Amino acid sequence: MNLEKLEAFLQKHNQPKFRLQQLKKALFQEGVSSFTEISTLSKDLRELLEKELPILSFAVEKVLTSKDGKSMKALLKLQDGNRIEAVLISPIEGVWSACISSQVGCPLACGFCSTGKIGLIRNLTAEEITDQILFWIQHLKTTNQKLSTIVYMGMGEPFLNWEEVRQSLTGLVDPTLFGFGARSISVSTSGIPEGIEKLAVEFPQVNLALSLHFGTDAKRNAAMPINRKNNLETLRGALQGYFQKTKRKVFLEYVMLAGVNDSNADADNLIEFVKSIGKLQLLHVNLIRYNATDSDFKSSSKERTVKFRDYLEQNRIGVTIRKSLGEEIQGACGQLAGK
Numbered sequence: 001m002n003l004e005k006l007e008a009f010l011q012k013h014n015q016p017k018f019r020l021q022q023l024k025k026a027l028f029q030e031g032v033s034s035f036t037e038i039s040t041l042s043k044d045l046r047e048l049l050e051k052e053l054p055i056l057s058f059a060v061e062k063v064l065t066s067k068d069g070k071s072m073k074a075l076l077k078l079q080d081g082n083r084i085e086a087v088l089i090s091p092i093e094g095v096w097s098a099c100i101s102s103q104v105g106c107p108l109a110c111g112f113c114s115t116g117k118i119g120l121i122r123n124l125t126a127e128e129i130t131d132q133i134l135f136w137i138q139h140l141k142t143t144n145q146k147l148s149t150i151v152y153m154g155m156g157e158p159f160l161n162w163e164e165v166r167q168s169l170t171g172l173v174d175p176t177l178f179g180f181g182a183r184s185i186s187v188s189t190s191g192i193p194e195g196i197e198k199l200a201v202e203f204p205q206v207n208l209a210l211s212l213h214f215g216t217d218a219k220r221n222a223a224m225p226i227n228r229k230n231n232l233e234t235l236r237g238a239l240q241g242y243f244q245k246t247k248r249k250v251f252l253e254y255v256m257l258a259g260v261n262d263s264n265a266d267a268d269n270l271i272e273f274v275k276s277i278g279k280l281q282l283l284h285v286n287l288i289r290y291n292a293t294d295s296d297f298k299s300s301s302k303e304r305t306v307k308f309r310d311y312l313e314q315n316r317i318g319v320t321i322r323k324s325l326g327e328e329i330q331g332a333c334g335q336l337a338g339k
């Protein structure tokens, strides 16, 4: 929803000041998907708004739902014809988490990721980012459910589109707009130190996740080209700076790739890196099942993943095997390709 256009519209039609607050509440918190639903407005005004102002900045082309109903993926067509995807998952009964995109495509070209194969087409605007949330709020409203958490983990690297991501975060935590608690929002990066610093300074209560995936530069360089610029030593420094500023926990994402990063030696490298950061109590490793894409990578077996986890635990590393949702609708991590 473009707030500037909404304000200009209300001014043009000589509406009283409280009208804007009324509309913000209906749109951002109650999740109305049509102005005609707002019964506190006159019929004429509702019709005029409906005719002149689209609520969402994209068209929803399709929504896929997994058989168990716990994950959904929306294909969204932007006004310039580009497409993005936004995902909704329910890791726990009654809890819904939106995974949103920050760019069309991604410039970072991680070898195991479908989005990375597209390359960067363009950055999303703050409106296009928050409209993904608005859409899922509207969608959940149809079954009387609410959105609980938001993760910037869809298409794109959020810290390479910081101005728009910052604006979108500001809107999400604004009590007169979406009104989410900062701690219910997470931003996931593949390793942009400047972005980590900006998040720590500007949104210290928003959660940070680092997509680490490898414990040595050699392996990380091979699958994640960004590591050649921002290597593990740089990331270690960025995380230490983050802890100094926020004293908040960071989640290290580690996708389990069979024969690539799942051996005991890989676990040793990961342990060594994690311990070298210090503040073990503020670091938590999430092991993620790899979801099939058209790359040559394969997911580690369940048994290997459990052994890897146990080994990390024996070495005093906080670790969880994260449930994988959305694979069957191609809506899981690394599978988003805008189609």
Ligand code: SF4
Residues within 6 Å of the ligand: 106, 107, 108, 109, 110, 113, 114, 115, 116, 117, 154, 155, 156, 157, 190, 334
């Ligand atoms: S994993 Fe994330 S950072 Fe890497 S290419 Fe995919 S979207 Fe970009």
